Amino acid sequence: MGRQGAKRRGTRQKGSLEPSGLVEVEESTAPRPEAKRARQGGSHLEEEAVKLGGSLQNPDALGCMPWNRWKEGAAVDPKQEHAELAEWKEKSFTNPLFEAYYQAQGIMAADELPTLLATLKRPLPVTFRVNPAHHAGASILRRLQKETLGALHRARPQLRAWRWRGQKLEFLAREVQHLPENCVVWGLGLDRAGFNVGRKQHPEMKELFEAVQHGMSVGAVVRQEVVSMLPVSVLRPLPGQRALDMFAAPGSKTAQLLEAIRPDSEAAGGLVVANDAGAEERIPLLRRALGARPVSEQAGLVITCAKGEQLPLMCFGGETRRFDRVLVDAPCSRDGTVRKAADVLRKWTPDPGTQLHAVQVELAMHSLRLLEVGGTMVYSTCSLNPVENEAVVASVLARAGPAVVLLDMGGRLGNLRTRPGLSHWRVGDAVPCTGMTGSTAKNKPLSAGSKMAMRWHDTFVRLRER
Ligand SMILES: C[S@@+](CC[C@H](N)C(=O)[O-])C[C@H]1O[C@@H](n2cnc3c(N)ncnc32)[C@H](O)[C@@H]1O
DSSP states (O other): OOOOSSOOOOOOEEOSSSOEEEEEEOSOOSOOHHHHHHHHHGGGOOTTOOOOOOOBOOHHHHOOEEOOGGGGTOOOOHHHHHHHHHHHHHHTOOOHHHHHHHHHHTSSOGGGHHHHHHHHHSOOOOEEEEOTTSTTHHHHHHIIIIIIHHHHHHTHHHHHHOEETTEEOSSSSEEOOSSOTTOEEEEOSSOHHHHHHHHHHOHHHHHHHHHHHHHHHTTSEEEOOHHHHHHHHHHOOOTTOEEEESSOTTOHHHHHHHHHHOTTSSSTTOEEEEEOSOTTTHHHHHHHHHHTSOHHHHTTEEEEOOOGGGOOOEEETTEEEOEEEEEEEOOOOOTTOTTTOTHHHHTOOSHHHHHHHHHHHHHHHHHHHTEEEEEEEEEEOSOOOTTTTHHHHHHHHHHHGGGEEEOOOTTSSTTOOOEEOOSOOOEEEEEEOSSOOHHHHHHSOOOTTOEEEEEEESSOOOGGGO
16 A cells, blocks of 8 residues: 555456555545445445344354364464374365355355365475576576576486475476566475475485575575565565565565665665564564675665554654555465465464454554655555455555555566455354354353354454454
8 A cells, every 4th residue: 555646546456365455645635436446345344343243154054163272272282283284184184164264255266166275285386586686696597597407407307207295396497477577486396395305316406406595695596485476566666765564574575675676776765674573583584584685785774673553754864754665564364375384274264364354454554654645555465365455455445535546456467367356255253053143152162072163244343352
């Protein structure tokens, strides 16, 4: 989201796994059709309604799952957890609540569900990005293309036959084509663990691994998921601009911002503020990741550790200035990360997403206040949930009024397949399906072995207040 003097119309589009909302703020005060649509779109989200409504809708038909003990704070033995996760991955790898919820939300057509579930089971291939602005970027890219990947190709026959936990090298390594311009991305047909094993068994893969490691150590290569590259790609930061990364750790998107803003370039004034509230673990991660960046980039980097909702206006060169670009990569329920964190699916319920909604709106609203008029802000999460995505953007548009417009991201996403964002969504919670309804279900203590089902509500319920 952002603030902008020019009036532009647009609709929101959604990426396949990491939806982003791109909004501008206008100075105009006249009501705009976009804001009106957004308000209508959020009609299921009456934030003032705190009454717990709704009733169990045919729990058995909606799909149940064993009650998750972790949610009730029961002591968890890590060894047992590990064994249970392995067994679940082997035998089940599904969660009926997740399926019921997302089918009801309409984030995909009914016949696409099997494809989604099959995709979630597939390990996430390693991808890495070459920093085009890095002084060694071009030579590293040449080395990758000509030598390292060339050696891999020559070793093709042996590597083709090689298998790692059922994974094979679908392709040895290739440039990912479906990305916006300026993103040179390479992918392997193997996940991280496979890549690690492969490098121990095949000298050609070891060479590639070492080339990537070397590139990472000098800030010329960043290992980053393709979907994680999209928010900054669509934000389109320009050399010399001031950008704020509100939730920055571990920092791969901050690195992208630095590459685009190029504090060392001729366009003076370029600056990136990377903020994160996680003082203990997250800030050290951020410092480590960004510490590898070239010194010239780091000259334009400021790391702050504050709660996003309390981040003050900042002074640059003695003047209080807002940011041209703000990235709100918000804390979320992470259910778009199942391919690298299967446990998220095993333990999935709709509650974290629903509870995070109000926090996300507050964080996005505060971020807007730090955005310059004429600036752009991207709101993104790694969740599939419209309550954390479309509903947040709609709520921000409704609150910010006519000065904010939603931008059309068409043309900014390369040839990725996209869909318009949802304009309606549902609010639900998970309840034990023991034949109870309404408040009875709510008050009954949950025990191991209970089954869970979806309960839908006509109004948004502040589940935190239950
Ligand atoms: C989704 S992660 C950000 C990922 C990061 N943008 C990247 O691409 O590497 C969310 C981050 O928000 C931080 N966070 C959570 N709540 C916050 C708050 N209220 N204010 C600031 N940071 C917060 C967490 O510590 C976490 O590092």
